[in-house]
Amino acid sequence: xxxxxxxxxxxxxxxxxxxxxxxxxxxxxxxxxxxxxxxxxxxxxxxxxxxxxxxxxxxxxxxxxxxxxxxxxxxxxxxxxxxxxxxxxxxxxxxxxxxxxxxxxxxxxxxxxxxxxxxxxxxxxxxxxxxxxxxxxxxxxxxxxxxxxxxxxxxxxxxxxxxxxxxxxxxxxxxxxxxxxxxxxxxxxxxxxxxxxxxxxxxxxxxxxxxxxxxxxxxxxxxxxxxxxxxxxxxxxxxxxxxxxxxxxxxxxxxxxxxxxxxxxxxxxxxxxxxxxxxxxxxxxxxxxxxxxxxxxxxxxxxxxxxxxxxxxxxxxxxxxxxxxxxxxxxxxxxxxxxxxx
Numbered sequence: 361x362x363x364x365x366x367x368x369x370x371x372x373x374x375x376x377x378x379x380x381x382x383x384x385x386x387x388x389x390x391x392x393x394x395x396x397x398x399x400x401x402x403x404x405x406x407x408x409x410x411x412x413x414x415x416x417x418x419x420x421x422x423x424x425x426x427x428x429x430x431x432x433x434x435x436x437x438x439x440x441x442x443x444x445x446x447x448x449x450x451x452x453x454x455x456x457x458x459x460x461x462x463x464x465x466x467x468x469x470x471x472x473x474x475x476x477x478x479x480x481x482x483x484x485x486x487x488x489x490x491x492x493x494x495x496x497x498x499x500x501x502x503x504x505x506x507x508x509x510x511x512x513x514x515x516x517x518x519x520x521x522x523x524x525x526x527x528x529x530x531x532x533x534x535x536x537x538x539x540x541x542x543x544x545x546x547x548x549x550x551x552x553x554x555x556x557x558x559x560x561x562x563x564x565x566x567x568x569x570x571x572x573x574x575x576x577x578x579x580x581x582x583x584x585x586x587x588x589x590x591x592x593x594x595x596x597x598x599x600x601x602x603x604x605x606x607x608x609x610x611x612x613x614x615x616x617x618x619x620x621x622x623x624x625x626x627x628x629x630x631x632x633x634x635x636x637x638x639x640x641x642x643x644x645x646x647x648x649x650x651x652x653x654x655x656x657x658x659x660x661x662x663x664x665x666x667x668x669x670x671x672x673x674x675x676x677x678x679x680x681x682x683x684x685x686x687x688x689x690x691x692x693x694x695x696x697x698x699x700x701x702x
Contacts, residue, residue: 364390365681366427366438366463367674370420370456371448371476372501373397373412377423378670379431379438380678387486387678390431392664392671395419402541406531413451420459435467440686442472442677444479446697447502453693461689472677473687477699479672481507481515483661484632486675492630494659495623499615499643500635501527501542504572506622507700509632512679515700518622519570526611527637529574533581533607537595547604548640554601556609559584563614570622577610612646619647623656634661636668 362383369376375395381388397415401407428435443460446453457473464471480498485491495518496507504526506519524532527544534543539550561580564573581603586593595603623631633647644660651658665672680686 363678363681364433364437364439365442365674365678366424367442367474367670367677368420368424368456368460369444369476369479369668369670369673370416370452371444371446372452372668373401373407374668375416375419375423375456376668376670376673377420377427378674379427379433380671380674382678382682387675389486389671389674390433391427392669393423393427393430394669395423398542405535405541407449409449409451412449413455416452416455420455424459435463438463438467438469440464440470440472440677440681441467442474442673442680444476444673445473445691446476446694448476448695450693450695453695457693464689470681470686471689472680472685473691474673474676474680475697475699476668476673477503477505478515478676480634480661481509481632481699482512482675482679483634483665483672484659486665486671487662488659491679493628494630494632495619495626495628496632496634497615497619498635499526499633499637501525501531501637503635504574504615505699506570506618508622508626508628512683517700517702518626519572519618521572521574523573523575524578526572526574526615527635529578529611530637532578536582536585537600537603539600544637544640547608548642550601550604551608551642552601554603554605556605558602559606561606561610563610563617566614566617570618570625572614572618574611574614577607581607608640608642612640612643615643616646616650620650620654620656629655630657630659632659632661634666636666639663639666
């Protein structure tokens with residue numbers, strides 16, 4: 361019998377609703393709606409929590425109605441409701457989480473609390489036939505994680521960032537260079553016209569375990585800017601492509617090297633790549649090339665499932681529901697929710 365899930369994602373500045381159906385082992389995304397707030401927060405150079413939560417409240421109900429219409433369903437046709445419980449901004453999480461609980465109470469259907477990072481972790485498998493054990497690299501705005509996924513719900517943390525996450529470093533360096541927010545896509549665009557060897561930026565902790573550190577790289581970019589323009593500490597426009605390409609290459613070198621090391625240590629031949637930063641085409645290419653060289657299979661979440669979305673939240677909720685794993689309506693959000701322990 362088909363199972364239908366409605367999921368809500370509101371952990372940061374994207375309001376998203378998705379409806380997924382499971383039928384005879386096949387998962388279909390019937391609807392996936394996202395309302396972006398990038399233009400709203402761009403003038404502030406980053407996400408403003410109060411504005412984010414206000415806009416979630418404004419857009420969530422219309423998105424639910426659009427998703428149901430696209431799927432050709434009514435609210436009573438939904439078998440369970442899922443929502444992100446963390447990590448994320450508390451004021452944003454509350455909007456989506458509370459709405460899903462309200463729908464659960466109104467319909468008498470189960471509620472499922474979902475870890476946002478678990479959504480990223482499973483996203484490469486949404487279009488795959490089945491879940492498989494793998495070594496996962498999750499690279500997003502606030503997280504850089506190496507996870508050994510042995511089965512659904514069976515995850516071991518192998519490495520994480522000790523300071524800035526990769527996506528956070530991209531945004532901060534982008535701001536230093538005077539690029540629009542968010543910095544990641546802008547740096548990638550500028551890097552296309554630059555040389556990745558123009559500046560010799562550090563590759564931190566390359567031989568020191570599986571943890572990451574990008575704050576030193578960010579500081580190295582700052583020092584380079586001061587050398588290029590001692591008076592203003594700004595990057596001459598002609599130097600920006602080289603700075604972007606060299607910074608980006610330093611980040612990618614670390615991400616790829618640590619991922620290969622982690623896969624070798626845990627004995628997995630399948631590597632998965634997910635999270636917003638995984639949209640970076642240079643990272644995807646470098647990871648694919650290195651996996652091919654070392655005999656690893658690589659599974660990457662498609663771009664539409666890499667940035668924050670509700671389909672990945674629904675995918676986790678679906679697997680939980682099929683296993684009879686539901687959440688209490690008294691379960692609270694947790695802005696610092698962990699995905700796995702070391």
